Amino acid sequence: MNILIIHAHPEPNSFNGALTRTAVSYFTDNGHTVQVSDLYAMQFNPVSDRKNFTTVDNLSYFKQQLEELHATEHNGFSKDIRTEIEKLEWCDLLILQFPLWWFGLPAILKGWADRVLVMGRVYGRGKWYDAGAFKGKKAMLSLTTGGSSETYGQGDLHGDINNILYPINHGILRFTGFDVLPPFIAYSPAHVDDSTRENYLLEYQKRLKEIDTVEPIRYPSLAEYDSQTFQRKE
Amino acid sequence: MNILIIHAHPEPNSFNGALTRTAVSYFTDNGHTVQVSDLYAMQFNPVSDRKNFTTVDNLSYFKQQLEELHATEHNGFSKDIRTEIEKLEWCDLLILQFPLWWFGLPAILKGWADRVLVMGRVYGRGKWYDAGAFKGKKAMLSLTTGGSSETYGQGDLHGDINNILYPINHGILRFTGFDVLPPFIAYSPAHVDDSTRENYLLEYQKRLKEIDTVEPIRYPSLAEYDSQTFQRKE
Numbered sequence: 001m002n003i004l005i006i007h008a009h010p011e012p013n014s015f016n017g018a019l020t021r022t023a024v025s026y027f028t029d030n031g032h033t034v035q036v037s038d039l040y041a042m043q044f045n046p047v048s049d050r051k052n053f054t055t056v057d058n059l060s061y062f063k064q065q066l067e068e069l070h071a072t073e074h075n076g077f078s079k080d081i082r083t084e085i086e087k088l089e090w091c092d093l094l095i096l097q098f099p100l101w102w103f104g105l106p107a108i109l110k111g112w113a114d115r116v117l118v119m120g121r122v123y124g125r126g127k128w129y130d131a132g133a134f135k136g137k138k139a140m141l142s143l144t145t146g147g148s149s150e151t152y153g154q155g156d157l158h159g160d161i162n163n164i165l166y167p168i169n170h171g172i173l174r175f176t177g178f179d180v181l182p183p184f185i186a187y188s189p190a191h192v193d194d195s196t197r198e199n200y201l202l203e204y205q206k207r208l209k210e211i212d213t214v215e216p217i218r219y220p221s222l223a224e225y226d227s228q229t230f231q232r233k234e
Numbered sequence: 235m236n237i238l239i240i241h242a243h244p245e246p247n248s249f250n251g252a253l254t255r256t257a258v259s260y261f262t263d264n265g266h267t268v269q270v271s272d273l274y275a276m277q278f279n280p281v282s283d284r285k286n287f288t289t290v291d292n293l294s295y296f297k298q299q300l301e302e303l304h305a306t307e308h309n310g311f312s313k314d315i316r317t318e319i320e321k322l323e324w325c326d327l328l329i330l331q332f333p334l335w336w337f338g339l340p341a342i343l344k345g346w347a348d349r350v351l352v353m354g355r356v357y358g359r360g361k362w363y364d365a366g367a368f369k370g371k372k373a374m375l376s377l378t379t380g381g382s383s384e385t386y387g388q389g390d391l392h393g394d395i396n397n398i399l400y401p402i403n404h405g406i407l408r409f410t411g412f413d414v415l416p417p418f419i420a421y422s423p424a425h426v427d428d429s430t431r432e433n434y435l436l437e438y439q440k441r442l443k444e445i446d447t448v449e450p451i452r453y454p455s456l457a458e459y460d461s462q463t464f465q466r467k468e
Binding site for chain 2: 010011013014040046047048049050061062063064065101102103104105106107108110111113114117129146147148150151155156157158159163164166167168170171172175190220222225229230231232
């Protein structure tokens, strides 16, 4: 298997770092190939603008999606974007490794999605959801939180973690065609003891071992919607 | 009233630009004071790291929240962060104006939240949700989408827009104490005709006119949770 880990944490010795090292060791020890995009180490620029492109479609009005369509046809993506797209096309499994910041992706990782998942080469013209470009590939979020698991259930203080992750799981990963595996969540690693942290790493390894058999999250299929209006069929 | 608009779009002549200009005109014409943080124009850096600080708490391990607590006590925030915090403290109404990218905030705006909403001065030690630092202030999302409104209801192709916005409304705005007003959403401005776009601007002005009377979104109160474990009281 080819595995791509997009890693987003400013501190190499963070628990996110330990989780990524755990995954890299596990996969390479078992004969798989791993690439890590360590966004902070790469000094990845998350701001979408004309720097995404070496080509120009419309110089007087910047509409990103139209520039992306144009760049798709004229090989006009900047090198950093092209490289990330090639890694995505190469991988069988994508893992996004990040700390949950403000109940979402850290900006450096959100901007990776904003810039790399381009209209044309990656989505559009019928390529989305279960007809997405990355159909047949798996993806999984691996994250850490500040709060404890007891604050992330339905009706809990911070709200249901599944709802919080829905825009990422469904709106980014499923949208581009991935089968989305349930997230791996290490709750509050900064506030638990060493043995709990050790246990998180063991649990993570166990999860990675089961990656072939774990059921993806169920989402509606395009077949349930009208192909013109995208409204749900009665 | 003091109004702060955080504006996040790379194209000044975009429909997001028109919405922000509509708001600025409306409020100034009616005797209010408006500040706009135009993040692209400011070249705001959304990447959280040591550049957030002029002080250092721990040089060998970067833990952002601890650095924020330290910087709160030692006036150690970088100028761009300090300026934004002061605008937040100044305002009575906060508007986030953005295009919905990948079902969330554009990275430049997500990073504004990541960097500016600091532990210590803005939240923590009991300051959150209805006891948040910005208690008594109002906040509202104003956004544009790619898809039509028919694709953003419950059970629809993209999922319920209220669920998609929940991590922002509850996790960022409510978390820091704002009363969160229902979002203003201009669906698919790139794919509707001029008169529909004109109408969006009129509707937006109407919404701004009613800002004092519109009911905030109802969220649970801290009083419903145990103050030690944060678990819901039976």
